[in-house]
Amino acid sequence: MSLIEKYGAEIESILARYPQKRSAVLPLLFIAQDEYGYLTDAAMREVADLLDMPPTDVFEVAGFYSLLYTQPVGRWVLQVCDDVPCAFCGAEDLIATLQEKLGIPVDQTTPDGMFTLQRVKCLADCDHAPVLQANLEYYHDLTTPEKVEAVLAELRQRAESGEKLSISGRYADR
Amino acid sequence: MSPLAEHIVLRDLDIENIADFDVYLQHGGYEAFRTAVTERTPADIVQMVKDSGLRGRGGAGFPTGVKWGFLPKGVYPRYLLCNCDESEPGTFNNHQIIDRNPHQLIEGIAISAYAIEANLAYIYIRGEFAAAARRLERAIAQAYARGFLGRNIFGKGYDLDIYVHRGAGAYICGEETALMESLEGKIGQPRLRPPFPAVSGLYGKPTIINNVETLTNVPMIVRHGAAWYRRFGTEKSPGTKVFSVSGHVKRPGNYEAPLGIPLRELIFSPDYCQGMRSNRNVKIIVPGGASAGWLTADDLDVTLDYEALAAKGSMLGSGGVIVLDESVSAVEVAYKMDEFFKHESCGKCTPCREGTYFLVKVLHRIMHGHGRREDIPLLHDVYNQMAGNCFCLLGESAVVPIRSALRLFPHEFEQAIAQAGNGHRKAHAVSVR
Numbered sequence: 001m002s003l004i005e006k007y008g009a010e011i012e013s014i015l016a017r018y019p020q021k022r023s024a025v026l027p028l029l030f031i032a033q034d035e036y037g038y039l040t041d042a043a044m045r046e047v048a049d050l051l052d053m054p055p056t057d058v059f060e061v062a063g064f065y066s067l068l069y070t071q072p073v074g075r076w077v078l079q080v081c082d083d084v085p086c087a088f089c090g091a092e093d094l095i096a097t098l099q100e101k102l103g104i105p106v107d108q109t110t111p112d113g114m115f116t117l118q119r120v121k122c123l124a125d126c127d128h129a130p131v132l133q134a135n136l137e138y139y140h141d142l143t144t145p146e147k148v149e150a151v152l153a154e155l156r157q158r159a160e161s162g163e164k165l166s167i168s169g170r171y172a173d174r
Numbered sequence: 175m176s177p178l179a180e181h182i183v184l185r186d187l188d189i190e191n192i193a194d195f196d197v198y199l200q201h202g203g204y205e206a207f208r209t210a211v212t213e214r215t216p217a218d219i220v221q222m223v224k225d226s227g228l229r230g231r232g233g234a235g236f237p238t239g240v241k242w243g244f245l246p247k248g249v250y251p252r253y254l255l256c257n258c259d260e261s262e263p264g265t266f267n268n269h270q271i272i273d274r275n276p277h278q279l280i281e282g283i284a285i286s287a288y289a290i291e292a293n294l295a296y297i298y299i300r301g302e303f304a305a306a307a308r309r310l311e312r313a314i315a316q317a318y319a320r321g322f323l324g325r326n327i328f329g330k331g332y333d334l335d336i337y338v339h340r341g342a343g344a345y346i347c348g349e350e351t352a353l354m355e356s357l358e359g360k361i362g363q364p365r366l367r368p369p370f371p372a373v374s375g376l377y378g379k380p381t382i383i384n385n386v387e388t389l390t391n392v393p394m395i396v397r398h399g400a401a402w403y404r405r406f407g408t409e410k411s412p413g414t415k416v417f418s419v420s421g422h423v424k425r426p427g428n429y430e431a432p433l434g435i436p437l438r439e440l441i442f443s444p445d446y447c448q449g450m451r452s453n454r455n456v457k458i459i460v461p462g463g464a465s466a467g468w469l470t471a472d473d474l475d476v477t478l479d480y481e482a483l484a485a486k487g488s489m490l491g492s493g494g495v496i497v498l499d500e501s502v503s504a505v506e507v508a509y510k511m512d513e514f515f516k517h518e519s520c521g522k523c524t525p526c527r528e529g530t531y532f533l534v535k536v537l538h539r540i541m542h543g544h545g546r547r548e549d550i551p552l553l554h555d556v557y558n559q560m561a562g563n564c565f566c567l568l569g570e571s572a573v574v575p576i577r578s579a580l581r582l583f584p585h586e587f588e589q590a591i592a593q594a595g596n597g598h599r600k601a602h603a604v605s606v607r
Contacts, residue, residue: 017337019377022359026301026342053359064361064520066343067301083263084464084510085421085496121345121514122263122464123302126420126494127427136304169304 003046007031011050021051025061029068030168038069038167066120067136069167074109074116075159077167079133083122089129090143095119097148098132114156136169177431177445182394182406182414183267183387184430186274195316198277204322206396207284211328219289223392225400227412232257232348232385233463233491235480242290244372245380253376254287254295255357255383259341259348261300262463263514264494267416268299268386270428272306275390276313282389283336284322285396290382293333298353301342310338345518349566350383351375352520363522364566387416387493407433411479415493422454422499423447431478433490437461438474441497454499458582462491464511465571468578504583505590508575509537515572526569529560533576545591553580553587 004011014027028050032043039062048055062068069077078098082091095106098117102110109116125131128140134155142148159165166172181187191197198204210219224239245252256279260268271279287295299307314336317323325333339357341347347356351365354376375381391413395403404412411433417440420426425448431440437459442449450456456471461478467488469476476482483490498507516530533556536549557573564570580587 017335017339020358023339023357025359026340026356029342030340051359057360060361061359064344065301065341068342083514084460084507085264085498087510088421088498088502088507120302120343121517122261122265124260124266124269124300126264126266126418126496129420129426133302136302138305169301172304172308174305 003028003032003035004050006035022053022057025051025053025058026065026068029058029062030170033069034166034168034170038072044070067168072109072113073167074114075165075167076114076134076155077116077118079118079120079123079136081121081123081125081129081131082119085126086122086129086131091130094130094132094142094148097142097145101145101148101152114159115152135165135167135172137172137174178406178414181430182403183278183390183416184270184275184428185278186270187430192278193274193276193313195277195313195320198275202397203277204281204284204317204320206393207281207288207322208328210285210288210396211330211332216289216291219285219396222400223289223395226395226403227400227410228388228391228395228403229411229413229480230385231387231391231415231493233262233465233489235490238384238388241372241384242286242382244370245290245382246373249380250291251294251379252290252292253379253381254283254290254292255350255353255376255381256283256295256297256386256389257348257350257353257383258297258299258303258386259345259353260303260386260492261345261348261518262465262492262494263511264418264420264460264496265463265492266418266420267428267493269303269306270416271386271390272303272310276310277317278393279386279390280310280313280317280336281322282392284317284334285392286382286384286389287334287336288332292382293335295334295336296357296376297336297338298347298357299338299340300347301340304340307338307340314338344520345514346520346566346568349568352566353383354381361520363520366565408477408479408481410481411490415478415490417478417493417495419447419495419497421497422451422501423497424449424451433479434477434482436474437469437476437478437495440478440495441474447497450497450499452499454501456497457500457502458496458498458504458507460494460496460498462489463494464496464514465489465567465574466491467574468582470582503541504579504586505537505541508579509534509541511575512537512572515568515575519568519572523565523569525560525563526565526572529556529564529569530572532556533572537576540587540590540594543590543594545587545594547591549591550580550584550587 044058048058132139228238229235347362352362356362371381459469
C-alpha cells in the first residue's frame with residue numbers, strides 16, 4: 001500500500017500548510033521512514049513523486065539532515081548527547097553503559113533489530129545532563145547502570161506490547 | 175540585584191498551570207492581541223516594540239522593532255517565522271517556554287504577525303523537539319477553536335494561520351536564511367545577503383524572523399507598555415533574559431533575570447545557581463552558547479548584558495551559560511566545541527568546512543599525546559584564515575573556542591605537546607570518535 005493510500009488525509013493536511021509543495025518534504029520523509037523502517041531508495045522516489053520533486057533533490061535532503069535515516073535502524077533509535085556540557089557531566093559513562101548493555105558499539109543496531117545507538121550533538125536540555133533521546137523522547141537521570149537497564153527494559157516492553165513506534169518522533173510525548 | 179518579583183517570560187513560575195488554555199485566559203491571555211487588533215494599528219505595535227528597546231534574544235541582539243521596520247512598504251504577502259531551532263550548545267529555554275507557557279508564545283506570534291501585516295506564520299522547531307512540537311500544535315488548535323486564529327479575528331477582518339514545521343536535525347537551520355531554505359524543502363545552507371529576509375525571505379517574499387524568547391516578550395510589552403518594560407534591565411539592554419545555566423553549578427536550570435545581572439550573582443547567589451558543585455573553583459564560563467568567547471574566574475564581576483559582554487570580547491548570545499570547573503582540560507573543551515562546529519558545518523564554504531576539519535584534527539592529536547611543536551602556530555594560522563572569511567556565522571563561531579583556549583590557557587597546550595611522545599597519554603573525560 002502506498003503512502004498516499006495509507007496516509008492520504010494526513011498528507012493532504014500537510015500539503016495545505018504551504019504555498020509550495022516541496023516545503024512538505026521533511027514531514028513526508030518522516031512519515032515514509034516510519035512506514036518503511038528507513039528511507040529506502042523506493043521510499044524517497046515515492047516522496048519525490050508526491051511533491052513533483054526530482055528524486056535527486058530528495059536524496060540530497062535525506063543525506064543532509066541527521067534525523068533522516070537512509071540506512072536501516074532499530075525500532076528504537078537511542079541518541080546520546082556527547083556535546084559540551086553533557087560531555088563533562090557523565091555522557092561518556094552513559095554511552096559506555098549503553099554499549100555494554102546492548103552489546104554493540106555506537107552507530108550499530110542490536111541483532112534483534114530493537115535498538116540503534118548514536119552519538120548526537122546538543123539536545124538543548126543541558127540542565128539535565130547527560131541526556132538521552134529514544135525515538136526523540138527525552139530520558140534523564142540515567143546516572144547508574146541500573147537506571148539505564150530499567151529504561152531499556154521499558155522501551156523493549158513498549159515495543160513488544162505492540163505500541164506503535166515512530167523513529168521520526170511523530171508520537172513523542174515527553 | 176534582587177530576583178524578579180514577577181517574571182515576563184517564565185510566567186509559569188508565578189502562575190500555576192499557565193500552560194492550561196483556561197488558566198492563561200483567566201490571567202488576561204490573548205487580551206493584548208485583542209487590544210492590538212481592535213484598538214491599534216500595526217504601525218502602533220511596531221512603534222511600541224521599538225520604544226521598548228526589545229532586542230533579539232536568539233543571539234544577534236538586534237532591536238526587534240527596528241528589524242520589523244525594514245519591511246518594504248506595500249509588498250505582500252509577508253511572512254513571520256518563529257525560530258525555534260534552539261541548538262546552540264548550552265541553550266535550553268525554548269522547551270520550558272513551550273512546555274509551561276505556550277500560549278504566551280502563540281499570542282506573541284499573533285501580535286507580531288499583526289504588526290508586520292502577515293497572514294501566515296511558521297514556527298520552525300528543531301526536529302528533536304518532537305513532543306514540544308505536538309504540544310504546540312495542540313495549543314494552536316485551542317487558539318483556533320476560540321477564534322483567536324483563523325479568519326476574521328475579533329471581527330476585524332484580520333486573518334492569521336500559524337503552522338508548526340519540524341526540522342530534521344541540523345544546527346545550521348537556526349541561521350535565518352538556512353532556516354528559510356529548509357522550510358522551502360531544500361538542504362539547510364545559508365543564502366548570500368543582501369537581499370536581507372525583510373526584503374526577500376521565505377519564497378522570495380518579505381519575511382521577519384524572530385526567536386521564541388523574543389516573541390514571548392511581546393504580549394507583555396503590548397499589555398503593560400514600553401515604559402514599563404524599560405524598568406527592567408539596563409538602558410541599552412532593556413528587559414529580562416532567560417539564562418540557561420548548565421555544567422558544574424549546584425543548581426543548573428533556566429533563570430529569568432534583568433539584563434545587567436552580575437555573572438557572579440547568577441552563579442553563586444542562593445536565588446540562582448547556588449554556587450559550584452563540590453565547591454570546586456570556576457575555570458571556564460561560556461556566557462552565551464558555544465559561539466561566545468570564554469571567560470574565567472577573573473571575569474565574574476562582568477554584568478550580563480549586550481554591551482558589557484561585548485567589551486569583554488565575548489557576547490550575551492543566546493544566554494546559554496556553560497560553567498565548567500577546574501576538573502576540565504581547556505584543550506578538551508576546545509576540542510569538543512570545535513568538533514560540534516565541524517559536525518554541524520553545512521559544507522557550503524571552504525573556510526568553515528576545511529577549517530573546522532583541520533582544527534579538530536590538530537586538537538585531536540594534541541589531546542592524544544601526538545602533538546607537535548608546530549601545532550600551536552598551526553592552530554593560530556588555521557583560525558586566522560577562517561576568521562572573517564566564512565560565509566555565515568557558524569564558521570566564525572568555530573574560531574571562538576580555539577582562540578579563547580589558546581589565549582587563556584596556552585600552557586595547557588604547551589604542556590600537552592611537551593609531554594607528547596614520552597609514552598604520556600592523559601586519561602580523557604571525553605572519548606573520541
